[in-house]
Amino acid sequence: MRRGTHPVALVTGAGRGIGRAAAEALAAAGYAVVIAERAASLGRRAERALQATGASAVFVHMDVAARGAAERAVRVAVDRFGRLDCVVNNAGVLTVALLHRLARRDLQRMVAVNLLGPLLVVRAALPVLRRRGHGAIINVASLLGKYGLSHYSTYCATKFGVVGLTQALADELRGAGISVWAVCPGQVDTAMARRAGATEREGLIRPESVARVIVALATGRRRAPSGAAIDITR
Numbered sequence: 001m002r003r004g005t006h007p008v009a010l011v012t013g014a015g016r017g018i019g020r021a022a023a024e025a026l027a028a029a030g031y032a033v034v035i036a037e038r039a040a041s042l043g044r045r046a047e048r049a050l051q052a053t054g055a056s057a058v059f060v061h062m063d064v065a066a067r068g069a070a071e072r073a074v075r076v077a078v079d080r081f082g083r084l085d086c087v088v089n090n091a092g093v094l095t096v097a098l099l100h101r102l103a104r105r106d107l108q109r110m111v112a113v114n115l116l117g118p119l120l121v122v123r124a125a126l127p128v129l130r131r132r133g134h135g136a137i138i139n140v141a142s143l144l145g146k147y148g149l150s151h152y153s154t155y156c157a158t159k160f161g162v163v164g165l166t167q168a169l170a171d172e173l174r175g176a177g178i179s180v181w182a183v184c185p186g187q188v189d190t191a192m193a194r195r196a197g198a199t200e201r202e203g204l205i206r207p208e209s210v211a212r213v214i215v216a217l218a219t220g221r222r223r224a225p226s227g228a229a230i231d232i233t234r
Contacts, residue, residue, distance in 0.1 A: 004082030013091030015042025017190035027055035064117030070124035114158035170227030
């Protein structure tokens with residue numbers, strides 16, 4: 001793949017689950033992919049797997065909440081591939097507990113990764129996207145970004161925040177050629193959901209189903225107004 005000739009996507013939390021599925025689907029659609037992942041072993045494994053298919057991919061070791069991490073990931077995308085066209089804010093963490101029993105460190109970590117992380121990544125990517133005059137930002141929220149549920153107070157607060165961020169950014173970027181969406185899946189068959197107690201009997205959604213919606217939005221195959229929060233239930 002010649003530098004600058006194909007679209008480029010930055011996917012956070014791309015070592016597993018929805019992020020890994022999105023990275024694979026975007027690569028299959030012709031994107032070069034920046035795999036941003038905190039767990040180095042998972043990130044390198046995803047990088048090797050994509051490269052083995054002939055895709056252009058690079059792993060960036062990244063904690064989305066860390067100072068300077070978002071800017072470095074965007075810089076890698078531009079330096080390696082010459083451009084940036086799509087940002088998928090997928091990285092997320094979850095601790096299930098009644099709020100008064102939730103450890104402060106777990107509360108702070110959810111806010112840092114699930115809400116501060118997308119804010120920092122988008123802030124770092126916007127100058128590049130604005131210069132190009134087009135692009136897509138897709139934020140992975142949740143159905144719990146639309147209604148509250150006991151034991152998920154902090155997680156809900158962060159995902160409501162992601163939906164609000166999506167709507168506000170769409171307004172902020174009106175006329176800039178950059179579309180912003182949130183995808184709001186129900187329970188997805190991921191390691192995070194399993195740790196939270198999800199089981200197959202609950203009709204878990206496959207990560208690939210969420211990835212298909214992400215790619216359809218990024219490529220324009222699915223039309224939705226900028227700012228929309230799109231439910232995914234199967």
